[in-house]
Amino acid sequence: xxxxxxxxxxxxxxxxxxxxxxxxxxxxxxxxxxxxxxxxxxxxxxxxxxxxxxxxxxxxxxxxxxxxxxxxxxxxxxxxxxxxxxxxxxxxxxxxxxxxxxxxxxxxxxxxxxxxxxxxxxxxxxxxxxxxxxxxxxxxxxxxxxxxxxxxxxxxxxxxxxxxxxxxxxxxxxxxxxxxxxxxxxxxxxxxxxxxxxxxxxxxxxxxxxxxxxxxxxxxxxxxxxxxxxxxxxxxxxxxxxxxxxxxxxxxxxxxxxxxxxxxxxxxxxxxxxxxxxxxxxxxxxxxxxxxxxxxxxxxxxxxxxxxxxxxxxxxxxxxxxxxxxxxxxxxxxxxxxxxxxxxxxxxxxxxxxxxxxxxxxxxxxxxxxxxxxxxxxxxxxxxxxxxxxxxxxxxxxx
Amino acid sequence: xxxxxxxxxxxxxxxxxxxxxxxxxxxxxxxxxxxxxxxxxxxxxxxxxxxxxxxxxxxxxxxxxxxxxxxxxxxxxxxxxxxxxxxxxxxxxxxxxxxxxxxxxxxxxxxxxxxxxxxxxxxxxxxxxxxxxxxxxxxxxxxxxxxxxxxxxxxxxxxxxxxxxxxxxxxxxxxxxxxxxxxxxxxxxxxxxxxxxxxxxxxxxxxxxxxxxxxxxxxxxxxxxxxxxxxxxxxxxxxxxxxxxxxxxxxxxxxxxxxxxxxxxxxxxxxxxxxxxxxxxxxxxxxxxxxxxxxxxxxxxxxxxxxxxxxxxxxxxxxxxxxxxxxxxxxxxxxxxxxxxxxxxxxxxxxxxxxxxxxxxxxxxxxxxxxxxxxxxxxxxxxxxxxxxxxxxxxxxxx
Numbered sequence: 001x002x003x004x005x006x007x008x009x010x011x012x013x014x015x016x017x018x019x020x021x022x023x024x025x026x027x028x029x030x031x032x033x034x035x036x037x038x039x040x041x042x043x044x045x046x047x048x049x050x051x052x053x054x055x056x057x058x059x060x061x062x063x064x065x066x067x068x069x070x071x072x073x074x075x076x077x078x079x080x081x082x083x084x085x086x087x088x089x090x091x092x093x094x095x096x097x098x099x100x101x102x103x104x105x106x107x108x109x110x111x112x113x114x115x116x117x118x119x120x121x122x123x124x125x126x127x128x129x130x131x132x133x134x135x136x137x138x139x140x141x142x143x144x145x146x147x148x149x150x151x152x153x154x155x156x157x158x159x160x161x162x163x164x165x166x167x168x169x170x171x172x173x174x175x176x177x178x179x180x181x182x183x184x185x186x187x188x189x190x191x192x193x194x195x196x197x198x199x200x201x202x203x204x205x206x207x208x209x210x211x212x213x214x215x216x217x218x219x220x221x222x223x224x225x226x227x228x229x230x231x232x233x234x235x236x237x238x239x240x241x242x243x244x245x246x247x248x249x250x251x252x253x254x255x256x257x258x259x260x261x262x263x264x265x266x267x268x269x270x271x272x273x274x275x276x277x278x279x280x281x282x283x284x285x286x287x288x289x290x291x292x293x294x295x296x297x298x299x300x301x302x303x304x305x306x307x308x309x310x311x312x313x314x315x316x317x318x319x320x321x322x323x324x325x326x327x328x329x330x331x332x333x334x335x336x337x338x339x340x341x342x343x344x345x346x347x348x349x350x351x352x353x354x355x356x357x358x359x360x361x362x363x364x365x366x367x368x369x370x371x372x373x374x375x376x377x378x379x380x381x382x383x384x385x386x387x388x389x390x391x392x393x394x395x396x397x398x399x
Numbered sequence: 400x401x402x403x404x405x406x407x408x409x410x411x412x413x414x415x416x417x418x419x420x421x422x423x424x425x426x427x428x429x430x431x432x433x434x435x436x437x438x439x440x441x442x443x444x445x446x447x448x449x450x451x452x453x454x455x456x457x458x459x460x461x462x463x464x465x466x467x468x469x470x471x472x473x474x475x476x477x478x479x480x481x482x483x484x485x486x487x488x489x490x491x492x493x494x495x496x497x498x499x500x501x502x503x504x505x506x507x508x509x510x511x512x513x514x515x516x517x518x519x520x521x522x523x524x525x526x527x528x529x530x531x532x533x534x535x536x537x538x539x540x541x542x543x544x545x546x547x548x549x550x551x552x553x554x555x556x557x558x559x560x561x562x563x564x565x566x567x568x569x570x571x572x573x574x575x576x577x578x579x580x581x582x583x584x585x586x587x588x589x590x591x592x593x594x595x596x597x598x599x600x601x602x603x604x605x606x607x608x609x610x611x612x613x614x615x616x617x618x619x620x621x622x623x624x625x626x627x628x629x630x631x632x633x634x635x636x637x638x639x640x641x642x643x644x645x646x647x648x649x650x651x652x653x654x655x656x657x658x659x660x661x662x663x664x665x666x667x668x669x670x671x672x673x674x675x676x677x678x679x680x681x682x683x684x685x686x687x688x689x690x691x692x693x694x695x696x697x698x699x700x701x702x703x704x705x706x707x708x709x710x711x712x713x714x715x716x717x718x719x720x721x722x723x724x725x726x727x728x729x730x731x732x733x734x735x736x737x738x739x740x741x742x743x744x745x746x747x748x749x750x751x752x753x754x755x756x757x758x759x760x761x762x763x764x765x766x767x768x769x770x771x772x773x774x775x776x777x778x779x780x781x782x783x784x785x786x787x788x789x790x791x792x793x794x795x796x797x798x
Contacts, residue, residue: 015451015454015455019455052414052478053477053478055414056414056417056478056481056482056485057482057484057485060481060484060485061480061484063492064477064481064484065481067473067476067492067494068473068474068477068481070473071470071474074466074467074469074470074473075448075467078452078463078464079451079463079467081460082452082456082459082463082464083455083456085456085459085463086455086457086459086460092462093462093463093466095466097496097541098542119541142496142518143497144494
């Protein structure tokens with residue numbers, strides 16, 4: 001059976017852990033599995049490399065930062081391949097050039113364009129384990145580019161799609177929970193979850209899977225399994241096509257995203273004609289407008305959107321260099337918490353949103369910037385309201 | 400003016416040093432220099448990576464070890480490029496794929512086959528500094544391979560040859576000395592030295608330049624300058640065509656190479672027919688037979704050769720797996736010191752070698768495994784004789 005395995009940074013943080021994974025892979029290889037293994041950088045390596053670069057430059061050149069970060073995964077794949085060869089298991093490491101993972105040139109947040117699996121197929125045909133560097137791709141001009149936060153999940157799912165097989169993602173949590181168990185101890189682990197619900201949980205901050213990897217999995221019908229590294233039996237969560245669940249599940253979980261920045265602009269009727277410039281800057285900064293709000297009040301329009309602090313600062317920098325935008329009032333609120341309630345079928349239960357807002361106001365929890373989709377409802381709170389908001393919603397809706 | 404600069408590991412060991420080199424390169428770039436900068440891995444990085452691999456495997460898979468080691472140089476080139484961009488100097492890093500440095504697939508000791516300078520020329524034409532990872536190349540099958548010890552010098556000279564320019568090698572010593580000043584304090588620094596003499600000094604263990612880089616420089620007529628990092632004026636040594644010096648210089652220096660292993664085989668008349676197998680193993684282990692000796696005595700032949708301890712162990716391993724060779728007596732002496740006296744014109748001064756041996760025996764210094772070329776004379780001593788041998792020869796020949 002062909003399968004893509006993915007191990008995160010905490011699973012390969014030490015040489016001992018790498019050896020343990022090598023032992024596990026040898027066991028599977030001996031059983032006849034055809035294995036492609038995607039590995040992240042060891043432990044906190046990526047953050048350490050970024051910190052090193054920032055000692056030389058407050059805004060490191062992105063092409064160079066990408067190439068620097070890629071060394072983290074190359075180190076972990078070669079060490080895992082060395083450990084496997086030592087155990088007598090043929091294993092071959094693949095950097096992005098070798099794995100044929102081609103991306104666009106949007107450095108630090110690149111998208112995969114296509115994968116040429118020729119070399120991977122050749123190594124699999126020779127009965128060797130292919131160890132692929134996660135998080136990295138090659139641009140058309142031959143530069144290394146990284147796929148953004150959690151990019152190794154994206155690498156794993158994209159490879160599974162290209163190689164037409166399932167994908168197992170191993171991490172330090174034992175599966176997908178309705179609410180992060182570190183935040184709410186009574187959270188339930190799910191045996192299965194449809195792609196759509198997983199997508200909402202991921203977008204809204206459940207840190208187990210990255211939204212892009214879930215989106216890719218749904219698009220190509222890749223069956224995803226999420227479990228704990230080195231578990232002896234499958235006790236995790238399967239993410240799959242949800243057609244069997246549409247009627248059954250209503251609320252699948254609550255997701256929390258912290259350290260959100262909210263950028264707000266106050267535009268008068270003259271300024272409004274410059275909105276095309278503002279959205280131009282947003283696009284250039286690759287800000288994903290998942291919480292955007294635009295309200296008119298008397299002669300003024302308030303435009304606000306949430307993003308990371310880095311993106312907010314990047315936006316402000318570009319904003320300030322455009323003389324036309326000088327008159328516009330701009331404001332940033334840092335360190336807000338986004339809470340999202342997700343569940344397929346939410347849109348068909350019309351009283352649902354009103355019930356959420358009622359529950360929050362009954363408990364004196366202040367919120368702002370409400371957004372909702374077919375299957376999720378999100379809002380921002382100050383960090384002090386985080387725990388109480390989760391608790392009252394979980395109790396009210398029996399999550 | 401176009402020029403290749405090379406900085407060794409000690410020159411880029413810290414972020415402060417990388418910043419200082421970036422400042423220096425900015426100064427040269429502002430003056431209009433067209434710069435290609437070859438950088439080694441920071442400080443002891445390469446050794447640390449090897450040690451890490453050896454914790455997983457006593458003999459790490461060489462393809463994987465090569466890819467692992469290459470991360471060291473990729474880290475230093477990207478950090479230097481980040482520092483230069485921060486100073487407002489356009490700089491682009493090049494790994495082996497990007498620099499177009501193609502090698503054979505002799506992992507850990509690969510040879511450069513050819514260099515495709517298209518991308519380098521493009522970046523130079525855009526007035527940017529090209530920062531190239533030393534020590535690494537790409538094999539025909541797209542794998543990373545390293546060039547062996549001191550490979551960054553080879554990278555620098557090969558690039559200078561391909562780009563048709565001079566090459567400045569910066570290190571932590573201030574030039575080429577007749578004898579290593581750490582061993583013999585009265586050693587003289589040379590302003591110039593012909594390729595041939597430098598080659599002998601390098602082959603025989605002067606650790607400033609690697610023999611392969613000197614050979615390449617001689618072959619392509621690349622003018623080499625060797626000096627100290629960040630020196631304010633050129634006070635180092637120029638290595639160049641030596642036709643002006645053939646008559647003038649006799650002894651240019653004494654070189655010392657430590658931790659030499661000597662492998663000795665005792666073969667009887669029957670064993671001798673197996674010599675082809677012995678040399679087969681030597682070739683397979685890529686042992687450079689620079690000190691080989693073969694003597695017949697009565698019915699026995701003693702074959703001996705010097706090499707590194709790693710190579711000696713590799714040789715013994717292969718030797719022992721061949722049942723035909725079981726009867727042959729084999730012996731290793733570890734940790735010997737090789738001393739070489741070098742100088743163009745040695746072969747035309749016939750009394751010279753006799754005078755060396757006379758000086759050594761007068762001073763009760765025991766030696767073995769004499770070898771000599773047109774321009775050098777080498778022998779092995781036990782480490783305890785190292786200092787006295789250098790001292791008596793330096794005094795006798797006024798080096």
